[in-house]
Structure formats: C-alpha cells, structure tokens
Amino acid sequence: MPITFENVGIAVRDLEEAIAFFTDLGLSVVGRDTISGEWADTAVGLDGNHAKIAVLQTPDGNACLELFEYLHPHAIETSPTRPHEIGMHRVAFSVDDIDESLAIAAQHGCQPMRGVATYGEVYKLTYLRGPSGILVMLAQDLTKS
Structure with missing residues (x-):
C-alpha cells in the first residue's frame, strides 16, 4: 500500500x-x-x-x-519540549542562507538556543524556539554554496 x-x-x-x-x-x-x-x-x-x-x-x-x-476545548499550556525528550519535538527546514533566516526569526523575537553550529563541511544549523515554543531547526546545506 x-x-x-x-x-x-x-x-x-x-x-x-x-x-x-x-x-x-x-x-x-x-x-x-x-x-x-x-x-x-x-x-x-x-x-x-x-x-x-x-x-x-x-x-x-x-x-x-x-x-x-x-x-x-481551551488549549493546555505545556513546557516546551526539549531536544532529548521522547515524542515529536521539532520541525526542520533547509534554507538557502541561515543568516538571513535567523534575521527574519529575530524580527519575531526568536533566537538560536545556543548558536549556529557547523557539521563538518556539510551543514550550518541551529535550533530556535518559534511561536508558542515550537522547536524549529534551520539548516543551510554548505555543499550547495
């Protein structure tokens, strides 16, 4: 099927x-x-x-x-999920320019949780908290640059 x-x-x-x-x-x-x-x-x-x-x-x-x-029914507030907790916890996006995407996120009051990391020579990526505490991963594929 x-x-x-x-x-x-x-x-x-x-x-x-x-x-x-x-x-x-x-x-x-x-x-x-x-x-x-x-x-x-x-x-x-x-x-x-x-x-x-x-x-x-x-x-x-x-x-x-x-x-x-x-x-x-009225929504129930919960603590935002942390990256190591079981269950669904993030939505991930590939972006062309992580710095530009982070500037847009900052306009919404959203900052990287710790900073931007580089995974080998493959990705620049970060996690940030979006609206309602949504955990959002942004990743720029460095092999396409």
Whole structure:
C-alpha cells in the first residue's frame, strides 16, 4: 500500500503570530478554515472540538504544516519540549542562507538556543524556539554554496 506524507500539525497559542513567523521564513498559506462539528469531534477525539486552522506549504510544494489554534476545548499550556525528550519535538527546514533566516526569526523575537553550529563541511544549523515554543531547526546545506 503506498503512503505519502500529508503534513505536520502543530497546536499554537496564536494562529496569526505563527502564520506571520512561518510565512516570513518563506512558507505560503494554502488554506484556512474554522473546524467544528461531529466529524471534527470524531476525527480528533475531543468533544466540542472547535479550532481555527491554517495550512502552510514550503516553496517546493513538498511539505506542509497545519497550524491550529483551539477555541474549544481551551488549549493546555505545556513546557516546551526539549531536544532529548521522547515524542515529536521539532520541525526542520533547509534554507538557502541561515543568516538571513535567523534575521527574519529575530524580527519575531526568536533566537538560536545556543548558536549556529557547523557539521563538518556539510551543514550550518541551529535550533530556535518559534511561536508558542515550537522547536524549529534551520539548516543551510554548505555543499550547495
């Protein structure tokens, strides 16, 4: 049975803030909606499920993020996941210019967690906290320079 990757879903505190961050990095909004009703309750497994959603796509069209802001039930704040904790913890992007991408992230108050590292002569990369504490990895492929 063939399988294809659809998207990564991330619950956010403020949908507009998250959209601004990811669109400034280069993703584009391909859809927005407000979801609720029995079908949403069943699919997600939450009674009274009501959320604003946005789907953003990478410029190459190969990957999507689905961002959602819960209206009901109220979102539960958690501590941001750390890189060594079990479970989903980051979204990663290849970028043409890591310095330019970090300048954009800084406009949103987002800084590298520790700095920018170089992996051999292959990648410059860093982790930073995006909106709602999302762990974001940015990597520049040095072999393409």
